[in-house]
Amino acid sequence: MFTLSNCLILAAALFSIGVYGVVARRNILIMLMSVELMLNAANLALVSFGRYYWPRGDHAGQVFVMLAIAVAAAEAAVGLAILLAYFRNRESADSGAMGLLKG
Amino acid sequence: MTIVDILFLLAAIASVVGAVQVVSQRNPVYSALGLIASLVSMAIIFLLLHAPFLAVIQVAVYAGAIVVLFLFVIMLLNLKPEDLGKDPDPPVRRRVALGSLALFILLGINLARAGLGAQPFAEEQVDPTYGSTAAVGEALMTGYVLPFEVTSILVIVAIVGAVVMAKRKL
Numbered sequence A: 001m002f003t004l005s006n007c008l009i010l011a012a013a014l015f016s017i018g019v020y021g022v023v024a025r026r027n028i029l030i031m032l033m034s035v036e037l038m039l040n041a042a043n044l045a046l047v048s049f050g051r052y053y054w055p056r057g058d059h060a061g062q063v064f065v066m067l068a069i070a071v072a073a074a075e076a077a078v079g080l081a082i083l084l085a086y087f088r089n090r091e092s093a094d095s096g097a098m099g100l101l102k103g
Numbered sequence B: 001m002t003i004v005d006i007l008f009l010l011a012a013i014a015s016v017v018g019a020v021q022v023v024s025q026r027n028p029v030y031s032a033l034g035l036i037a038s039l040v041s042m043a044i045i046f047l048l049l050h051a052p053f054l055a056v057i058q059v060a061v062y063a064g065a066i067v068v069l070f071l072f073v074i075m076l077l078n079l080k081p082e083d084l085g086k087d088p089d090p091p092v093r094r095r096v097a098l099g100s101l102a103l104f105i106l107l108g109i110n111l112a113r114a115g116l117g118a119q120p121f122a123e124e125q126v127d128p129t130y131g132s133t134a135a136v137g138e139a140l141m142t143g144y145v146l147p148f149e150v151t152s153i154l155v156i157v158a159i160v161g162a163v164v165m166a167k168r169k170l
Helices: A004-024 A028-053 A060-090 B003-024 B028-048 B052-077 B090-114 B133-141 B145-166
Strands: none
Touching (some): A060 B052, A060 B145, B003 B028, B028 B052, B133 B145
16 A cells, blocks of 8 residues: 555645646646656655665755755745736736737 | 555545646645645655655755745745736647646556565565665765765756856846
């Protein structure tokens, strides 16, 4: 039940849900949250691989996940700052209205 | 089924339900609440995987800082219903859902073919200190000190970038 393959299947499910959120939604806030979901699914896969294959080796999987969480925090901060700048100019959080650079 | 299996099953169901809430809710506040549910249940799974330090970091940084940042921005923007973004039509969304379902099935088939870890995690092989704060901290400060320092540069760049992007006048 609590096996490596089930953990990886859970990670795959969360990743697929995140992909759906990024592609099918037009609200930039929800798209950013879906990106966080996808990063989190990758973190789960890394931790379970580390636990399964190196239960007494080094902590490569967990260290990598710590760094990935730092990257996720930085990504959220920059993404939300871009959203603020965008909202100030366009009064909307609709990614479908982003067409200024379209040729 | 042991107690660990039951906990894993409950946490897995809760995280998937939370994730579905994130992508299906119209109001971003409800999406943020679903994200908290998903992240906290993921922290429970981290605990079961002998990663207590990561579980605490997950709750403190993800559910504590990132989601609160999202909620701050949601309240700062104070979006009206018509500003929330026009989602694609239901047929298009159904096709995207089928596509992500196909992605999930493809990943599942490949995982089954790879034959990774069908047997449960071996509890007796685990080092008692595995995943503890001391062990992870020592790994961060010895073998992985270069990635750690590079991440600190990345965080500084992100802070400067966020301040510059959110400033009223450049």
